[in-house]
Amino acid sequence: MKSDGSSKSDARTKIGYHTKIPRRTHLESLQSGYLFPEISKQEAKHAQNNPHAKIIRLGIGDTTEPIPDIITSAMAKQVYSLSTVQGYSGYGPEQGNKEIRKAIAETFYQDMGVKENEVFVSDGAQCDISRIQILLESSLSAAVQDPSFPAYVDSSVIFGRAGNFQAETNKFRDIVYMKCGPENDFFPDLSATPRTDVIFFCSPNNPTGSAASKQQLKKLVEFAKANGSLIIYDSAYATYITDDSPKSIFEIPEAKEVAIEVSSFSKFAGFTGVRLGWTVVPEELLYSNGYPVIKDFNRIVCTCFNGASNIAQAGGLACLTAEGYKALRTAVGHYMENAKILVDTFASLGRKVYGGKNAPYIWVHFPGLSSWEVFSQILKKTDIVTIPGIGFGPGGEEYIRVSSFGHRESILEASRRLRKFL
Amino acid sequence: MKSDGSSKSDARTKIGYHTKIPRRTHLESLQSGYLFPEISKQEAKHAQNNPHAKIIRLGIGDTTEPIPDIITSAMAKQVYSLSTVQGYSGYGPEQGNKEIRKAIAETFYQDMGVKENEVFVSDGAQCDISRIQILLESSLSAAVQDPSFPAYVDSSVIFGRAGNFQAETNKFRDIVYMKCGPENDFFPDLSATPRTDVIFFCSPNNPTGSAASKQQLKKLVEFAKANGSLIIYDSAYATYITDDSPKSIFEIPEAKEVAIEVSSFSKFAGFTGVRLGWTVVPEELLYSNGYPVIKDFNRIVCTCFNGASNIAQAGGLACLTAEGYKALRTAVGHYMENAKILVDTFASLGRKVYGGKNAPYIWVHFPGLSSWEVFSQILKKTDIVTIPGIGFGPGGEEYIRVSSFGHRESILEASRRLRKFL
Structure with missing residues (x-):
């Protein structure tokens, strides 16, 4: 049995019993981590470095409005x-x-x-x-x-x-x-x-x-x-x-x-x-x-x-x-109004903006820039979490995805910060 | 597009568009159906042939008591x-x-x-x-x-x-x-x-x-x-x-x-x-x-x-x-008392009975008999659904599994029918 501390050291340097089960070669070719957990890690790091930051999460597309x-x-x-x-x-x-x-x-x-x-x-x-x-x-x-x-x-x-x-x-x-x-x-x-x-x-x-x-x-x-x-x-x-x-x-x-x-x-x-x-x-x-x-x-x-x-x-x-479906249209409508606010915000900053009309996601173009760099700059300057487009494939480079899931006051605050700091 | 009726005909005789996706060879070697759906089918058939039968289900190990x-x-x-x-x-x-x-x-x-x-x-x-x-x-x-x-x-x-x-x-x-x-x-x-x-x-x-x-x-x-x-x-x-x-x-x-x-x-x-x-x-x-x-x-x-x-x-x-765990012990105790009733029942019929002490399953031996045949006979004579042991592997032949999940009155009624008709 190893000491508790060993779990934090690099796995490959562990001294311990090895089974004879080979690791699947396919799993070895998975990249550094599934995108969303990776974003969460970066956010946690930012929060640690900026304990007073009021982070707004427009990254992972997670619903925020109560269920009817x-x-x-x-x-x-x-x-x-x-x-x-x-x-x-x-x-x-x-x-x-x-x-x-x-x-x-x-x-x-x-x-x-x-x-x-x-x-x-x-x-x-x-x-x-x-x-x-x-x-x-x-x-x-x-x-x-x-x-x-x-x-x-x-x-x-x-x-x-x-x-x-x-x-x-x-x-x-x-x-x-x-x-x-x-x-x-x-x-x-x-x-x-x-x-x-x-x-x-x-x-x-x-x-x-x-x-x-x-x-x-x-x-x-x-x-x-x-x-x-x-x-x-x-x-x-x-x-x-x-x-x-x-x-x-x-x-x-x-x-x-x-x-x-x-x-x-x-x-x-x-x-x-x-x-x-x-x-x-x-x-x-x-x-x-x-x-x-x-x-x-x-x-x-x-x-x-x-x-x-x-x-x-x-x-x-x-x-x-009928009644349930109608109640849900209100939440969908709410997120789509958020989408409009975000589309207008980025458009006002002179950015080419896509999406936000048939989906709760805004796809913003930053020509010539690395999407992880844009992600980091936005997080640093505005405390807003987005997603770097490259996380969705090489065709996402130069883009970020902004989610319109959020309470209205968060979206409005995000809009203010983006207009001010970006 | 095919007519609705075609879904009931043999699949391989269908005339229609075929993709070029091969069926996985592994899937072809799966046997006639996953055991539990197969049992359900047999039960449904029995119910159809005997519309007045009061079937007792001691087959699929499904819990019956309310959650605390x-x-x-x-x-x-x-x-x-x-x-x-x-x-x-x-x-x-x-x-x-x-x-x-x-x-x-x-x-x-x-x-x-x-x-x-x-x-x-x-x-x-x-x-x-x-x-x-x-x-x-x-x-x-x-x-x-x-x-x-x-x-x-x-x-x-x-x-x-x-x-x-x-x-x-x-x-x-x-x-x-x-x-x-x-x-x-x-x-x-x-x-x-x-x-x-x-x-x-x-x-x-x-x-x-x-x-x-x-x-x-x-x-x-x-x-x-x-x-x-x-x-x-x-x-x-x-x-x-x-x-x-x-x-x-x-x-x-x-x-x-x-x-x-x-x-x-x-x-x-x-x-x-x-x-x-x-x-x-x-x-x-x-x-x-x-x-x-x-x-x-x-x-x-x-x-x-x-x-x-x-x-x-x-x-x-x-x-x-602490309180939740204690409440659950009551349900576990209930099923284990059921198990005892079923163990005693089969023992009184001269059968070798295993299990029922550390698990809610009773494993009953019918030497020399096919387990599907025993399953069918019990269903036919007593309207009780069990599971043929062979469904759990060749080592289960000659056995049936009887689940002790059930309301007490069902288990007592099952016991009466088994003692009378088996």
Whole structure:
């Protein structure tokens, strides 16, 4: 047994018993730390150096507004029923309760032909992305929007489909990075994109805030279909769309043959800590041998997962009642007003600003500057935490992502500081 | 687009678009269905054929007793606080809140030197088993107790370390099955067990109900250490132990160098539907290259999981207060009295009965009979659902598992029917 102090020394210098279990080579190629914990560390360091700073967090996209009473009441009712003989229930179906699967199909996929048995309720979209990774052979190739939410690349690294990290390009060797910027209306140039087995696509995109149009998604589905590729579509921010951009890939009818959609109650209902999401796997989606993907996904859900919390599910069901849904629009509206304040702030500073219209994220351009440097300067000068764009891929360099999740007074204070110090 | 009816026809005969995504060969070798859904199907069929039957479910080990008020009150308080500006919180730490990690370390690992940062709070032990599988190269070999909880083998199949299923032995080619029966006091003969990289070990064992003694666990740890193997120890039923059997592998000091422990609030607190568990990864556990396993597990938790529900965590914390813990002992005592009734029932029928002393499962021997046949006969004659032992591995043939989770009147009624009709 080693002394307590040894845990702080460099791991590789430890003297102690070693098992014969090799470390997975894929894990060795993961970069310095998952982006969000890394940001938290930098923030903690800043707070330590500046104990009186009133830090405003516009970094990690974490909801801040209370959950409407109608929804917490439904959860509390479920909680109390667990204390009664009549109301107690144990394991539910691994795929989620029938009522909420049905309500999700009807609320978000009306007229798209998504059936309740194609909806799998989960503890969140990020967790479902890894469950989908379990489905796939590690030899399959993958493409991501560049920039995009880091979990697609990081989970691809963990599951062994990314290859080595190339420091000179800031890319993993076997991942195809589909550049999305103002020059292509934040939609990849598919004519220049090589075929991959899997295409991760997030719309509205995190971090750019850009939502793909129906015409663009049609092209994406055609591209996938021509290549026999699988689209893993992340619609976690769909409820923030204000224009006529599709809220689901399944608004394109043929998408059911090539796409899985993951989504979430996190940003829509303030459930980031409650944990509730879902995945739609259409029956029409078939492997090359004709076997339905839904059957394997169901098996993985039953073996590697055991269903979302019954309390969270009761809350989710309340979100999808007419009254609950209406109450949630208020919070979404609040964050989108915040977005407008932040867009105006950066625009007034002469910056090119994207996003903030169909998503609660603002994507600000700082031409010629390193995004980590911009992040550090903003933190230093204004005590505001943002996210350096490069954390979302090499295409995010020169940008920062600013989240509009926050109380109004924080957003206004952030706006004042930015106007004054930047 | 296909007609709705097509989903019921054989999948392989479907005419439709096929992607070029190959089905994972490992998934093809999974057997006819995860055990518990399979049992549910058989039960549903029986109910359909016998619409007036009053079925008693002693199959799937699902808790039935209400959760004590002190625990649901704590969850309701957390729920209501999410409706207030002051009380709202979003994402928590992926590893779980500090308070509950500390309380778990202090409650379950006192004097074992487990530190709070070694405790990872999760949505359940079964989910954590798959997260541990993500850690490991698919080429690593694995051993399981035979019989044992099917998730160890099934997740090993999904992650590609099981090899093909051999119908003649009812085993997967690359899994080592460590026979545990009355002839060896339900502890494997390690002198005859080949080295594997990973050893799954559940104590008290599900389904046999047998808890390993301190002497036996010492042997297991020595065996792992001599081989450089990793023990994945499942202590989900530890709170049911009534004798001096260890409640954690970490009662053996050297285990910290070779073991990960997964555990759960499900059976201890009636949280099967609430979803809360934990995993302990000791800092002393090192890969062959000396790198700490805990660092990779932390990374997987951050990337592939996003923390347990904050409501479930509030409940879990209440379980670990003096008052909460005491209230839970009542439910555990209730199930163990049920166990005694069932043990006596089968003994009175002249059956050899095991378990029921340190775990809520009864393991009944029917020499010379097929366990599915015994399952079917009991269901047919008594309308009682049990589990055929073979569902837990070939070593479970000739046995059935009977769960003692149930209301007292159900258990007494089950006892009457068994005495009358069997």
